[in-house]
Amino acid sequence: xxxETRELFRKYTDDATFARIKEYDTVxxxxxxxxxxxxxxxxxxxxxxxxxxxxxxxxxxxxxxxxAAAGVKAGTRVGLLSPxxxxxxxxxxxxxxxxxxxxxxxxxxxxxxxxxxSMKFGLSALVAHPALWDNTAVAAARxxxxxxxxxxxxxxxxxxxxxxxxxxxxxxxxxxGTTGQSKGALLSNGAVMQGTVNGxxxxxxxxxxxxxxxxxxxxxxxxxxxxxxxLYTGSTLFICRNNKDMFRDIAMxxxxxxxxxxxxxxxxxxxxxxxxRNMLGDDLKVIIxxxxxxxxxxVKEYDKIGVALLQGYGLTESxxxxxxxxxxxxxxxxxxxxxxxQEFRIEDGELWIKGANMLEDYVGEPESAYEDGWFKTGDLVxxxxxxxLYITGRIKEIIVLANGENVSPAEVETHFNALPFxxxxxxxEAVNDEGSHFLALEIVPRATEAGGMTKEQMIAELEAVNxxxxxxxxxxxxxxxxxxxxxxPAMKIKRYKLEG
Amino acid sequence: xxxxxxxxxLKDILLSADxxxxxxxxxxxxxxxxxTDLGFSSISMLYMVIAIEESFxxxxxDVGMADFQTLGDVIDYIESKLV
Numbered sequence: 403x404x405x406e407t408r409e410l411f412r413k414y415t416d417d418a419t420f421a422r423i424k425e426y427d428t429v430x431x432x433x434x435x436x437x438x439x440x441x442x443x444x445x446x447x448x449x450x451x452x453x454x455x456x457x458x459x460x461x462x463x464x465x466x467x468x469x470a471a472a473g474v475k476a477g478t479r480v481g482l483l484s485p486x487x488x489x490x491x492x493x494x495x496x497x498x499x500x501x502x503x504x505x506x507x508x509x510x511x512x513x514x515x516x517x518x519x520s521m522k523f524g525l526s527a528l529v530a531h532p533a534l535w536d537n538t539a540v541a542a543a544r545x546x547x548x549x550x551x552x553x554x555x556x557x558x559x560x561x562x563x564x565x566x567x568x569x570x571x572x573x574x575x576x577x578x579g580t581t582g583q584s585k586g587a588l589l590s591n592g593a594v595m596q597g598t599v600n601g602x603x604x605x606x607x608x609x610x611x612x613x614x615x616x617x618x619x620x621x622x623x624x625x626x627x628x629x630x631x632x633l634y635t636g637s638t639l640f641i642c643r644n645n646k647d648m649f650r651d652i653a654m655x656x657x658x659x660x661x662x663x664x665x666x667x668x669x670x671x672x673x674x675x676x677x678x679r680n681m682l683g684d685d686l687k688v689i690i691x692x693x694x695x696x697x698x699x700x701v702k703e704y705d706k707i708g709v710a711l712l713q714g715y716g717l718t719e720s721x722x723x724x725x726x727x728x729x730x731x732x733x734x735x736x737x738x739x740x741x742x743x744q745e746f747r748i749e750d751g752e753l754w755i756k757g758a759n760m761l762e763d764y765v766g767e768p769e770s771a772y773e774d775g776w777f778k779t780g781d782l783v784x785x786x787x788x789x790x791l792y793i794t795g796r797i798k799e800i801i802v803l804a805n806g807e808n809v810s811p812a813e814v815e816t817h818f819n820a821l822p823f824x825x826x827x828x829x830x831e832a833v834n835d836e837g838s839h840f841l842a843l844e845i846v847p848r849a850t851e852a853g854g855m856t857k858e859q860m861i862a863e864l865e866a867v868n869x870x871x872x873x874x875x876x877x878x879x880x881x882x883x884x885x886x887x888x889x890x891p892a893m894k895i896k897r898y899k900l901e902g
Numbered sequence: 903x904x905x906x907x908x909x910x911x912l913k914d915i916l917l918s919a920d921x922x923x924x925x926x927x928x929x930x931x932x933x934x935x936x937x938t939d940l941g942f943s944s945i946s947m948l949y950m951v952i953a954i955e956e957s958f959x960x961x962x963x964d965v966g967m968a969d970f971q972t973l974g975d976v977i978d979y980i981e982s983k984l985v
Contacts, residue, residue, distance in 0.1 A: 673949065677953075886942075888943070889944060
C-alpha cells in the first residue's frame, strides 16, 4: 500500500497555512528561500546570542570559504563534532550547501573513536567545536592529511552555495537503537527534506513557531524534527545548553512547541504539580513525543492544561517521523497516520517501508539496510480501519517460549500500562534456579497515582489484569520496583537481556 | 538553615518525585548512595537538581551524576551555595 496522505492532514490547520507546506529537493534550495523570506526573524538563540536568518546565512557563506579552503567540495564527507550550539547549525548548513556530506559525530565520542570514524567514513575534513577540541587529538596525530577546522572559524570572504539534487548525499547519522550496534545511516538531500516537511503536518500552528531544543542535534529528531523543521517554518530555535536549565530557559524563551521523550514530559508534569505552576510555560501548545511510547495518562494530563501531546514514530533510517498522530486524545495509544510518499508493507506483523524519506543505505557495513528494496524496521505493528498505526513490539524483543509460542513483551506491557499507577513496565524472560524459563513482569509505579497504595494492592491489580490475558502471555512473577529501570543516554529503558 | 532542615526538605523533594520509594527515602542518611541506595537514574537526578534549585533558590553549576555520590555530597553542595 502506498500512502499519499498529505490531504488527510489538511483539516488540522487553515488552508493558507497548508498551502505554504511545500516540498523541496535539497537543503540548499530550502535554505536559500528561508534565508531570504525570514531574513530579519531570529533563527537561533544560543548562549545569550541571537542570530537572525540573514546573519546565519552570512556566517554560513563565510564558513563555506573556510571549508572550501580545506578542500571540501561536492561529494566529500566532513565530520562534524559539536555539542548543540549555533556553531553546529552554521557548520551543518555550510557543509550541506556546498554539496558535501555532514557526518554527525555525537559529542560524547572519545578521541580514539573520532579518529576511527574519520577512517571508517573516509572523512576529508573534520569540523570541531572548540569545547570538544581535545577529542580531535588522536585524529590530528594519526591523520596528518585530515584538515581540522574550528566550528568557530570565520573567513573574510563569502562563498556561494553549490547546487545539488535530491539524490546528493546530505548527512550520515548514527543509529542509536536500544539493541544492536550503532551504524552510520546515509540520508540524501531528498530524504532530509521529506523528513523536514513531514514535521509540518498535523498541527494547527506551523510557521513562525518558537522551538526549544533539548534533544541532541546528533539525534535525528534533534537535527530534523527540531532544527530543520524550525528553519523551514521560519521559526526560532532556542538551544538549551544544559537540560538542568531547561525550565529557566523555558520561562525566558516561552516556547510554543517542544520535541521530547515521554520521560521528560512526565518529569515536567510532576515538577509542575510539585511547584503549583506550569513549568513548561503558558505559551506551549504542542509536545511532539517520539523515541518511546507515551502513556495515555500523559496525553490526558497535558490536554487538561491546553497542551496537545502528539505521538509519532520514526527511526534514524527514516529521517525523522514515519507517522504522526494528530488525534492523540481519541487514539492515545496510536503513533498516528503515515506521512506522505511512503509505501508500507506489514509482513508477519513487521513493518516494512519504502519511501522518499528513507536512507540510501548504511555506510561501511557488510549488510545493506534493504532486502528486495524494502527496509525492515524490526518493529511489530498493526493498523486500524482508519489507517492509524500501533506499535506492538520489536522483533528482537520477541520471546520464544519453550512451547514455541512467540510473545511480544511490548504487547503484553500495554495491558499493564493501562493501569493508572503503572508508569513503566517491562516483561522479560527470566530463569529460575531449576533452569526453567518463564515470563516475568516488573513495574515502576507512578508516584502521583500510587500514593496511597501498598505494593500488595498494586500486585493484586496487576494479577487481575494478568488473569485476563491469553495463558501464554501471562506472567509468572510480578515485582513492583522501588527504583527506575536503567536507561540509555536517550533516556530509553534498557531492556533486560537473558544471559547466555 | 541547619543540615537537618536541608535533609528534611530533600526528603520532601525525593518523595514528590518518587513516592513509591518512601521506605528508602525515609530511612536515608547522609551516607546513602544516590544510585545504589536510592535508585537514581539520569532522569531522577535531573528532577532532583531542578527541584532543589526551585525549592532552595540556588543555582547548580554544570553537574552530573558523577559529581554526587551520596546524599551528604548533595547537602554539602547546597550548604556551600546557601552561605
